Amino acid sequence: MNNNDEKIRFDAIVVGAGLAGSAAAMVMARAGLNVALIERGQKAGGKNYFGGAIYTHAIGEVLPDYMERKPPFERPVTEAGFWFLSKDGGLTRMTVQGGKLANEPADAYMASRAVFDVWWAEQAQKAGALLIPKTSVVDVIWDGEQVVGVKTDRAQGDVYAPVVIVCEGVNNLLTQKLGLIDHDLEPAHMALAFKQVIALPMDTINARFGLPDDQHGLAVSVLGDVSLGLPGMGFVYTNKTSVSVGLGVMLDAVVEYKLKPYEILQRYLRHPAIAPLVKGGQLMEYGAHLIPEGGYRDMPKLYTGGAMVAGDAASMVNALHWEGTNMAIVAGELAGETAVAAHQRGDFSAQSLSQYEARLKDRFILQDMKQYRNFAHFLETHPTFMDAYPGFVNDALGQFFSAYGMPKKTLFKNILGSLTSRRQLMKAVGDILSMGRAVMGW
Amino acid sequence: MKTGDAFSVKTLPQELQESLPDVYVDDLLVSLKYFIDEEQSHLKIKDHAVCARCEHKPCIDFCPVGVYSLAHDGKIQVAYQACVECGSCRVGCPYKNIEWTLPRGGFGVAYKFG
Numbered sequence: 001m002n003n004n005d006e007k008i009r010f011d012a013i014v015v016g017a018g019l020a021g022s023a024a025a026m027v028m029a030r031a032g033l034n035v036a037l038i039e040r041g042q043k044a045g046g047k048n049y050f051g052g053a054i055y056t057h058a059i060g061e062v063l064p065d066y067m068e069r070k071p072p073f074e075r076p077v078t079e080a081g082f083w084f085l086s087k088d089g090g091l092t093r094m095t096v097q098g099g100k101l102a103n104e105p106a107d108a109y110m111a112s113r114a115v116f117d118v119w120w121a122e123q124a125q126k127a128g129a130l131l132i133p134k135t136s137v138v139d140v141i142w143d144g145e146q147v148v149g150v151k152t153d154r155a156q157g158d159v160y161a162p163v164v165i166v167c168e169g170v171n172n173l174l175t176q177k178l179g180l181i182d183h184d185l186e187p188a189h190m191a192l193a194f195k196q197v198i199a200l201p202m203d204t205i206n207a208r209f210g211l212p213d214d215q216h217g218l219a220v221s222v223l224g225d226v227s228l229g230l231p232g233m234g235f236v237y238t239n240k241t242s243v244s245v246g247l248g249v250m251l252d253a254v255v256e257y258k259l260k261p262y263e264i265l266q267r268y269l270r271h272p273a274i275a276p277l278v279k280g281g282q283l284m285e286y287g288a289h290l291i292p293e294g295g296y297r298d299m300p301k302l303y304t305g306g307a308m309v310a311g312d313a314a315s316m317v318n319a320l321h322w323e324g325t326n327m328a329i330v331a332g333e334l335a336g337e338t339a340v341a342a343h344q345r346g347d348f349s350a351q352s353l354s355q356y357e358a359r360l361k362d363r364f365i366l367q368d369m370k371q372y373r374n375f376a377h378f379l380e381t382h383p384t385f386m387d388a389y390p391g392f393v394n395d396a397l398g399q400f401f402s403a404y405g406m407p408k409k410t411l412f413k414n415i416l417g418s419l420t421s422r423r424q425l426m427k428a429v430g431d432i433l434s435m436g437r438a439v440m441g442w
Numbered sequence: 443m444k445t446g447d448a449f450s451v452k453t454l455p456q457e458l459q460e461s462l463p464d465v466y467v468d469d470l471l472v473s474l475k476y477f478i479d480e481e482q483s484h485l486k487i488k489d490h491a492v493c494a495r496c497e498h499k500p501c502i503d504f505c506p507v508g509v510y511s512l513a514h515d516g517k518i519q520v521a522y523q524a525c526v527e528c529g530s531c532r533v534g535c536p537y538k539n540i541e542w543t544l545p546r547g548g549f550g551v552a553y554k555f556g
Contacts, residue, residue: 040544040545040547040548040550041548041550041552042477042548042552043552045553045556046551046552046553046556047527047550047551047553048553048556049526049553049556050556112554112555112556113553113555113556114552114553114554114555114556115555115556117556133547133548134547134548135547135548136544136545136546136547138543138544152547153544153546153547154547170529171527171529171532171542171544173543173544184532184533184538185533186443186533187443187533187534188443190533192504192506192528192530194506196470196473197555228454228458228462229454229455229458242555244555251504251530251533251534252443252534254504254530254534255443255500255504255530255534255536256443256450256451256452256500257451257452257453257454258451258498258500258503258504259462259503259504260462260465260467260503260504260508261504261506262465262467262470262506262508263462263463263464263465264462266462266463266465267461267462267463270463283470283473284473284554284555285473285474285553285554285555285556286470286471286473286474287474287526287551287553287556288506288507288526288528288530289526289528290528290529290530290533
């Protein structure tokens with residue numbers, strides 16, 4: 001037996017200083033626990049990549065005075081919605097602005113994860129957590145049925161704590177080592193997302209996107225002629241002096257069609273509706289990341305003796321609503337609270353940590369995940385869904401607002417024809433019903 | 443997606459396939475910041491004989507940063523230095539023939555924006 005005094009000990013270990021990890025560390029440190037927040041990157045967020053936007057309801061829940069702490073947000077999301085690109089270069093916009101989107105602080109802000117996550121981890125450090133960067137966790141340490149620490153790739157790198165919160169991200173190596181899931185996620189359940197961050201002057205962004213100033217920003221999902229008719233979706237986010245343009249395509253399609261992601265992205269950037277928006281911009285960063293979109297059915301068991309898992313590692317993503325960051329933050333918070341309660345009880349058994357799952361069930365996280373449990377399967381079995389309908393919307397609106405010198409009866413017949421040429425009418429009705437079943441539980 | 447020897451490829455309609463522009467991936471990689479581990483690769487081919495048997499070698503295409511390419515001797519070569527650690531090859535290789543580990547702490551891609 002080792003001499004206990006020689007071991008590096010904490011009250012809790014968090015693996016990964018992303019949104020979930022730093023939230024968990026913040027909650028535990030505030031409650032007086034001695035927390036190690038271990039991050040493999042040079043800095044927090046250095047491995048993270050998203051569209052994207054961050055929801056303030058989640059930030060505010062963990063850190064009520066977040067605005068006073070000057071988060072490094074980009075523009076607020078003041079206009080959001082969908083764009084539909086047509087094959088002949090057309091663009092249909094369906095966005096909302098004003099109303100709830102005029103709230104201050106905004107419901108969501110554009111952000112860069114490599115910048116935002118540094119600030120988020122700093123809040124955990126200010127609460128008293130110790131951030132240990134440049135350290136990869138390679139395994140967990142067991143004592144019988146109980147996790148009692150982690151092995152890192154540092155010399156004498158074993159670190160001990162009675163509770164470990166794993167927020168390792170989509171590549172769930174530790175979650176598998178914990179025995180919480182016994183397989184890799186299927187390529188058909190993961191989106192490969194890739195984007196370019198393109199620098200443009202602030203005034204240019206304002207003019208091109210119809211934004212009055214840098215306190216207004218646009219976030220849209222882009223459908224239609226984006227992902228080659230394969231299950232996928234594009235996005236455009238406006239930062240202060242850059243735009244993020246990219247798309248996600250289901251990984252199995254990228255593999256099976258032997259596609260080069262950067263070619264799909266370049267094709268999208270050259271679409272006549274997108275090219276003028278990024279013209280003259282300078283590439284600041286290209287990158288790629290996987291998104292676990294398998295939903296509830298792909299979620300691992302969420303706890304075992306001495307350990308819990310949160311965020312992407314637990315597939316906490318609602319693909320339809322592009323939610324994930326908010327779930328990660330709240331799940332990290334709930335895991336942290338569970339660890340604090342376990343310390344109060346002095347009981348870190350699986351039974352004690354099962355409280356984490358109970359807390360998730362009380363909140364939108366497990367409720368939404370369960371509600372949408374069939375959605376991933378729906379997309380898998382309806383691969384044309386993301387292609388046929390956006391194409392129809394473009395056609396329908398295009399025809400509706402064009403004077404062809406034809407009777408309107410013929411016009412509506414044509415519009416209907418435009419739908420039925422893509423999808424038989426009965427199948428379209430079937431799509432709506434199965435989508436309803438998948439999302440609303442009809 | 444079928445795996446192993448049952449893996450097969452699909453083809454896009456010709457018009458769509460031809461609409462894909464040629465992109466030189468290195469032009470994109472220059473925008474990325476890396477701390478390169480000169481001593482060891484975090485990506486390894488488990489068994490080169492399996493790659494030799496793999497008819498379609500989709501990794502050469504689907505890796506978003508072009509880590510995998512065919513060497514003159516017909517072997518798959520691994521430019522791990524360009525890896526952004528997305529994990530696509532870890533789960534996407536039809537033969538699960540890639541040993542994917544995390545780069546040592548501090549090494550690998552270091553996103554500036556993310």
